[in-house]
Amino acid sequence: MFENLSDRLSGVFDRLTKQGALSEDDVKTALREVRVALLEADVSLPVARDFIKAVQEKATGQAVTKSITPGQQVVKIVHDELKHVLTGDEDPGALKIDNPPAPILMVGLQGGGKTTTTAKIAKRLKEREGKRVLMASLDVNRPAAMEQLQILGTQIGVDTLPIVKGEDPVAIAKRAKTQASLGGYDVYMLDTAGRLSIDEELMAQVEAVRDVANPRETLLVVDGLTGQDAVHTAENFDERIGITGVVLTRMDGDGRGGAALSMRAVTGKPIRFVGLGEKMDALETFEPDRIAGRILG
Numbered sequence: 001m002f003e004n005l006s007d008r009l010s011g012v013f014d015r016l017t018k019q020g021a022l023s024e025d026d027v028k029t030a031l032r033e034v035r036v037a038l039l040e041a042d043v044s045l046p047v048a049r050d051f052i053k054a055v056q057e058k059a060t061g062q063a064v065t066k067s068i069t070p071g072q073q074v075v076k077i078v079h080d081e082l083k084h085v086l087t088g089d090e091d092p093g094a095l096k097i098d099n100p101p102a103p104i105l106m107v108g109l110q111g112g113g114k115t116t117t118t119a120k121i122a123k124r125l126k127e128r129e130g131k132r133v134l135m136a137s138l139d140v141n142r143p144a145a146m147e148q149l150q151i152l153g154t155q156i157g158v159d160t161l162p163i164v165k166g167e168d169p170v171a172i173a174k175r176a177k178t179q180a181s182l183g184g185y186d187v188y189m190l191d192t193a194g195r196l197s198i199d200e201e202l203m204a205q206v207e208a209v210r211d212v213a214n215p216r217e218t219l220l221v222v223d224g225l226t227g228q229d230a231v232h233t234a235e236n237f238d239e240r241i242g243i244t245g246v247v248l249t250r251m252d253g254d255g256r257g258g259a260a261l262s263m264r265a266v267t268g269k270p271i272r273f274v275g276l277g278e279k280m281d282a283l284e285t286f287e288p289d290r291i292a293g294r295i296l297g
């Protein structure tokens with residue numbers, strides 16, 4: 001059974017002598033436990049190492065607060081640092097969609113939840129911000145995916161670009177732009193095709209679409225349960241396409257959330273939303289507190 005970090009740390013500190021400040025040795029002992037917790041949460045080794053170093057510098061020499069135990073104190077320092085690394089000072093849910101019509105490019109591997117998330121974000125923009133949104137599917141190889149977006153659009157009351165057979169993704173992106181301008185839409189969302197794995201053809205296609213659309217936001221949708229694979233996907237897409245944020249799906253599952261920290265550390269790009277189920281309302285703004293809690297157990 002996984003013991004949570006607070007319990008582990010109080011165990012560690014019970015064995016240590018009481019002092020007025022956190023000594024280097026105390027902190028080192030505690031951080032060994034933190035490291036185990038991070039690795040168990042699927043944080044990658046180099047990211048865990050850097051993180052521990054930052055916490056060590058902050059914790060060593062801190063006066064022990066009377067009201068909380070040294071264990072709780074280290075947990076708090078770790079928690080605050082996790083939050084800091086995960087979001088910095090940004091507001092994850094605030095998408096850059098001024099200057100209508102603002103293009104949002106949705107990218108990711110097949111099955112990660114891209115189409116579902118496109119519709120969830122469209123619904124959110126419509127309901128919370130009163131935006132007029134147009135969605136377009138660029139997945140020309142999978143007619144079912146195009147139809148899926150249409151069905152979701154009808155369900156949430158958001159327009160989709162009519163499907164024209166035989167058009168390539170770049171032509172669809174151009175048509176979406178024209179339609180969005182003429183139709184007075186605030187935002188148009190381009191749901192690009194996914195593949196089971198990253199390949200040159202997929203990347204070249206997404207790149208071509210990016211170049212004609214010039215998106216204000218490029219959101220990568222990844223399955224949060226796939227851990228380190230999700231981190232590699234993020235690294236690849238960011239290098240090649242340049243993403244502005246990440247949506248982690250399937251966070252209703254029992255993933256420990258370490259991928260969130262690694263992804264942020266590796267790409268420097270913020271996690272904007274988390275998907276918490278298949279329903280259209282199951283999308284929340286990323287809350288670093290919750291993920292920090294999940295990572296620490």
Ligand code: GDP
Pocket residue numbers: 108109110111112113114115116117194248249250251252253274275276277278282
């Ligand atoms: P795409 O191939 O990336 O466009 O993936 P889809 O949007 O078609 O999603 C694949 C499956 O994952 C569908 O059955 C979705 O309902 C499901 N799905 C998407 N997001 C979530 C989520 O946050 N939680 C859960 N449990 N299922 C999700």
